[in-house]
Amino acid sequence: MGKTNPGNFFEDFAPGQQLVHATPRTLTEGDAALYTALYGSRFAVQSSASFAMAIGYPEAPLDDLLVFHVVFGKTVPDISLNAVANLGYARGRMGVPVYPGDTLRALSRVIGVKENSNGKTGVVYVNSVGLNQNDEVVVDFIRWVMVQKRDPAHPAPEPEIPDLPDRVAPEDLYLPEGLDPRGYDPELAGSAHFWEDYAVGERIDHGDGMTIEEAEHMMATRLWQNTAKVHFNQYEQAKGRFGRRLVYGGHVISLARALSFNGLGNAFRVAAINAGSHCNPTFAGDTIHAWSEVLERADLPADEGFGALRLRTIATKDRACADFPYRDEQGHIRPEVVLDLDYWVVMPKAEGK
């Protein structure tokens, strides 16, 4: 009796609560190959051991977003199985690089709760941390989700809303130790443009488009052991609001990041996710395009010849991005915008070479 996981409901969460998430996961070269097959990523550091070693990595690290998805996936059964909506991300920092053979696990702490006025749902804020087998942090992020109450009669808790920084401060960005840009070969990387070449306010249409298939987003989402039901069960979804399976938002993030190679080919590391919103739902059959704007340019704490760019990447469905679609004249996000992601990437500096 009661052996299946019903997930947590709003009244199960309280500030300060700690959650140990299930299913540690050893990542391998198999995951890296699937990541390439699913997204077509071409960043040279993750693609080539030789290239990675030339700038000081011991081998090719796994993609930063792969790490994010795996840690995120582990939090789903405890945090968002009964979620109505995934509302946002904040202060997501990538930690030590993850290599094939590393085993990741995830912990979360509840940092805020606020019941909605309808008395049926509430917002839960959690800080989730992914750790490797040496207990080193590989990713550390906040997200908040709207969760159903089990019992609408349950009294509302004292509201507690955490301070959410607009962005990770550049001095808090982590650069793996021992990296040296002098070994960075821009010809092999596929881009001649270094950190200094990007100006704040500059916009880049990444040009290409990628159509999503059901088999692809489900394989990806299962690979991250993410159990959110909306992605997998067409029989149930057919009865729901959209009549369709929803694509995991992280799948769109990875597609947009892979598309961004065309224009940001030297942005070899995602260092932080400052904020993110899945503005509209994505379904199989949608074709994703993306464009980016440079929001900020910053030095890194230990400047070893690398700098940080803060980007906004917008992904659309069934809409090319030559005119940088984002908000309409009333200031509303356009219905074809499916992702609004604010994040930091690391690039070699031309002067460091």
Add this chain to the structure above:
Amino acid sequence: MGKTNPGNFFEDFAPGQQLVHATPRTLTEGDAALYTALYGSRFAVQSSASFAMAIGYPEAPLDDLLVFHVVFGKTVPDISLNAVANLGYARGRMGVPVYPGDTLRALSRVIGVKENSNGKTGVVYVNSVGLNQNDEVVVDFIRWVMVQKRDPAHPAPEPEIPDLPDRVAPEDLYLPEGLDPRGYDPELAGSAHFWEDYAVGERIDHGDGMTIEEAEHMMATRLWQNTAKVHFNQYEQAKGRFGRRLVYGGHVISLARALSFNGLGNAFRVAAINAGSHCNPTFAGDTIHAWSEVLERADLPADEGFGALRLRTIATKDRACADFPYRDEQGHIRPEVVLDLDYWVVMPKAEGK
């Protein structure tokens, strides 16, 4: 001339005959990653090297069903290329664990034949064995298939039907050596329920549903190098009885097993397949749900703190399992039931911890 494999027909089989199957296969971390992508399995022993090592494995073993599918796949070109139906499984025992880098091959022995009264087909019983590169048995099972005769005029052989045990006896279940439940962390495994917590007769609705896509079942079936034509060739199948490609029955077994994590999260090893029936065909677009009943609880021969549960897992298509669908009022298996699997799993005992 005659260089392609026409498969064996009923009259090609005789009791005592030995078959050496082609295409040995080295399994790798790539296969493990694809298994996760295809089924979303979350059993911690197979997912995490750290978790596996904590209970005495040298590293994370490959999924038991992955091993079964690979060995089964090797038998297809010789046993079931001309099969009309895959009738059943019996006495399937898992042997030594398989790790990335191991190379598997398969042998079969014909243990029974019986021509059908129509004179056009017959039933062949085979005992198939999978071996690793050290000639250790990794899986050993019986299956029987209905096979076409090449020539209906060929005289019927003396019927010979092997004794098929209802189940593998608990004392014949193999537990990998050196396992110790004291390192088993139920929080990381995602389930607080140990062997003692399951009662004979208990039923568990695994809750979740998973929709199958053509690309998924074909990728899986090719990964097992299973060549049965009905899974791959829509051009031919369009002319046939269903008009569709059939999903490999083993794909449904793996989906049901992955779904069963929700309620059986500590059932970290499939130790035996007692019997199995693909009751109705499964097609792409079908959503699979599953439920299980505990049939029997048994000690293991070398009780090192682990026990065995005999389960019946039923998988359905386009039908939730909250009411445990199985047979209708006339005792017939319901048309939405696609799998009826009787098998043994191993779980840590609470007392062993």
Add this chain to the structure above:
Amino acid sequence: MGKTNPGNFFEDFAPGQQLVHATPRTLTEGDAALYTALYGSRFAVQSSASFAMAIGYPEAPLDDLLVFHVVFGKTVPDISLNAVANLGYARGRMGVPVYPGDTLRALSRVIGVKENSNGKTGVVYVNSVGLNQNDEVVVDFIRWVMVQKRDPAHPAPEPEIPDLPDRVAPEDLYLPEGLDPRGYDPELAGSAHFWEDYAVGERIDHGDGMTIEEAEHMMATRLWQNTAKVHFNQYEQAKGRFGRRLVYGGHVISLARALSFNGLGNAFRVAAINAGSHCNPTFAGDTIHAWSEVLERADLPADEGFGALRLRTIATKDRACADFPYRDEQGHIRPEVVLDLDYWVVMPKAEGK
């Protein structure tokens, strides 16, 4: 500004020009597993480390066509992003075997240009070479593509058309060093037919058919980091000539090669691609069948018990190959033929055993 890659146009190419292609790629067991999942290949040397080592390989090599696709994919952003058509291949020689862990990169040299009489397009001939991390050649081939001019007013260059050999001469075929056919087990390989058993002019219908799904060809093409837009963007393709995404021609080559196992099971190595033509477009939903003709039988330079067969393999869509479809009565290639591939394979000799 101008940070995205617009690709090269016809007037950007000149004979003698050297191109260093981006995105070196470390191939792994993950790629090998995906290759099996996508094509169902069953050649024992690539499938089994034990089998490969028995004939002198240090471990199982990656599939020759996987190597070809990866190197080809690297050339796309520089050579064929603005291609109207991929016109042909010539003199493609496979070099040293590639093993998991090897890192490949690609270089090309322009060896010919000829503007078309319409003044809008031209043909570019390139010789592309794939190298491993030790600068050993893994594949070396010529292809020619029709490319758009950026500016139709740009003056036509002096035409220069390279000599293209009909075939790679048998004495130029490379056999990995140290191979010994005495360890080759035909029973495990799945074919009793050796080099001597194939006669020039012999035709083999490979029998089986394989239906292509969108998710499959896109996953494959992304795995090779091939960026040609026609394969991925349904939103754009819907407006185009076919209204559909085109399947990468190399996907069909790999499917045909995998199907050819049934009849050519001992052809364990593709040694050269003499010529190839994607005669008609392939789309998802098409079912591929294949047949082969033996064009030539040759000894290898260092005869260590292996011989070479020159084959023509024809792949069709939605058409079985029992009657060896190829040209119609007017000598035109039939509309259901999608591939005409002329290549050399290596087989053990019976006498060498």
